[in-house]
Amino acid sequence: MVTRSNLLRGGAITCLAAGALALAQGLWIPVKADIAQLLLAQAWTRAIDGESAPTPWPWADTWPVARLSVPELGEHAIVLAEAGGEALAFGPSLLSQSVRPGENGVSVIAAHRDTHFAFLRDVEPGQTIVVERPDGPPALFRVTGSEIVDANRSGIQVAGGEPRLALVTCWPFGSITPGPLRYVVWAESVDMNRI
């Protein structure tokens, strides 16, 4: 017999279950991001050893291409090749249409605002960004500033010019819903010998 209280109880249990599921997913996102970085650290050492495209786990569709760090903030992350849609869940991704860090043009690295690039809000002009590469000396960049752009009209022209770095994440920080705005931290190449 279906009574009002039975209905209420059923609804309450459904709410609890759905809530638990959603909460679990929300809590899982940063855990996954961190676990992935641990696995990626191993793949990165293989990349340094000369393996081309070392996948961090057998079915992965991406592989480490660089290691990015901001010494002043104590932040670091392994950067992945943007090969499929999933790479961003595991680490910052070097957009495939941009250039490799240290080469002429703009290297665009994007990551989620609430995991790997949460620290971008603390990055300030003058700070140093180090990009280690598997096949050469680290590339050094100095932060020149930041801007807020629309994702579809970023104005970022990838080709040509001095080596530059653009770190991209969603704007505003702390917003609950996705939006069209992106926060871009710009950095210019620094000559290794002048440090």
Add this chain to the structure above:
Amino acid sequence: MASARTHHSSGGQAGFGLCLAIAAFAISAFLFWSDAQADTLAEPTEPQRIEGLVRLSEISEGALLIETVEPGVYLPAPMLATDIAIETAGPVIRTRVTQRFENPSDQWVEARYVFPLPADSGVDRLRMQVGDRFIEGQIHERQAARRIYEQARDNGQRASLVEQERPNMFTTSVANIGPGETIIIQIEYQDVARLRDGTFEMRIPLGLTPRYIPQAADFQLVAETGYPVPPSVPDAHRITPPVMAPSGEPGDQLRLPVTITAELRPGFELGAITSLYHATRIDRSQPGTARIELADGPIPADRDFVLTWRPADETAPSAALFTEEWNGETYLLAQILPPATLGTDTQRRPRETIFVIDNSGSMAGTSMRQARQALLDALDRLQPEDRFNIIRFDNTMEQVFPAPVEASPARLRQARRFARGLNAEGGTNMLPAMQAALTDDTPEDTSRVRQIVFLTDGAIGNESQLFNAIYEDLGRSRLFPVGIGSAPNTYFMERAARAGRGTFTHIGNVSEVSERMAQLYTALERPVMTQLDALFPEGALAEIWPAPLPDLYYGEPVFMTARVSDPDAMILLEGRLAERGWQTRLDLADAQPASGIAALWARNRIKGIEETRFQGANAAQVDAAVLRTALDFHLVSRLTSLVAVDVTPARPATAPLHSQDIAQMAPQGWDFGAVNRNNPVRHAALDTELLDRLQAHASPEEAALAAENGLALPATATPRQLFTWAGALLMLAGLIFLMMNRERRLW
């Protein structure tokens, strides 16, 4: 009682809720993991074959391949018309292929034009018309070509780069083909007619030839970005061998008739002209020239067009002359075709033949059987007055006799036993065997000719050492490499034959052994024209290639190309045949004009310069000379590539463009011949399912807008906070409901 039970059960519900939350967490964790797994597992491990789509390796004729969403798989664009114009000057065949294709889809697409070339030929001209734009390939140094291409690409311009992907396959990409647009592509390449038993043969492949199946190593796609390539071309290393049966070829709905015209100017009085598979109409109204047309109009492209021709008088020695004026200089092609009967009356000279047979592991199987059979055939041709020896080598070396011996029946029996017992095993160390074969213990013996028959697949790495040995120790010996197996190292063997002043024979099949060895033996037993030289009057000559002129074996023509400063000089050609002098006079004033000779001269020059590397020339100087020649003569080479550059004439912005204007707009000197008619050609519509698979590209307007907007940035927000907050709120709401429910019951 009831309330106690209720209370109890309510406490159980709270515990259940907690259990559920934990279970839900575990399940969601698992779901996430398996999601990631499923995404990647879903990728096809084995590419599926889709009827109507092709891979690069399956192309046996000129085709325009439209990119599909699957990398490495293409849709051949419908070919609307093909026109083939052939012009021969002596043995030089210049072929101009003009093909018209159509973009069958209503999208902007990108495509690759692929053309398999006959061996030894090279494309030196590429012209394209895509919509209203005219594009011409221009030659540049390989690295510079890449820079120009990359710069144009980075500037947002349309460009394409033509590089030799394999020696006999050239591809170029065509960007920006609009919906339903017509593409006309014209290439020109140069080939040489094959001469066999006094008959010249020319073959235009039209689709019946088996599909080219690349070796794993000769087909490498290069990543343009410099990133590792694995995910984008997972199948580049894979051999895709399905051979399409002729009946499986697309019907004549897709492959429209081909028109062929040929103009033969062989340089001698023409005898029989035969088209093996097609009815032709031959016009011989002009002396020395024959014009050939298809008798029944256009033909369906279902079988090769093969044309053979031979001289009217087979006994008279003939030398033919062609010249080309090119960039203010005169280029000469002299073709020396000795009469087939020349020297047949001379007595067979005794010989000393050294057989070298490769029994290394790479020869295992059919190759070893062929080599054994070839050796046994050769032993049968020896006469009692001949001397011979057999040397076999793998990583070791063994001589049947310590020194060459007379070919007595007993010794021949011993040699045959030895040949039958040969097995392929071990590594390859060719140098000691080559040195042993070149060791001549009777260098003063003029009664015998000394010949080395070298049976091998040429799978070696130390080519330069071998060439050095040949150049230094050749003496009176002559070297005749015989290539065994389907893919011998022809690069090595052709050059070894040239260095050893002999000829190269290729045996690709066991069934060919007897025939090919008989041909080689005829050449070995007939007298050889030696010491060939061309004497030019003082100051008339600039440069002859090949240098020096090679010896002339029976049935072989020798081509001489030269750059001459005096277009009216007399040339004296002389040589020695069977102890007698032979000479002929050539008057350059009699030479007929022909095109393609400068390019042929340049090709010979590059070949000759490359050879000097083995004679100790400085590598940097060789590279510089090759590069200069290739650039001067517009040739794709080891060091040069073609970059396609837009040469569309400027059109007043006020003048609207109509499709019929395009033909009239063509740059001066461009002739797209029979295919450049605007008459619509009907062809069956393509399967729309196939069209759905095409990789759509932005139209130029969209592309320009996108370039202005800059790089599109990916979404970088996670639903983490949304999920966390929504989950917490839902759980809170659930708990509140439960509490309310309990309280109501208690009261």
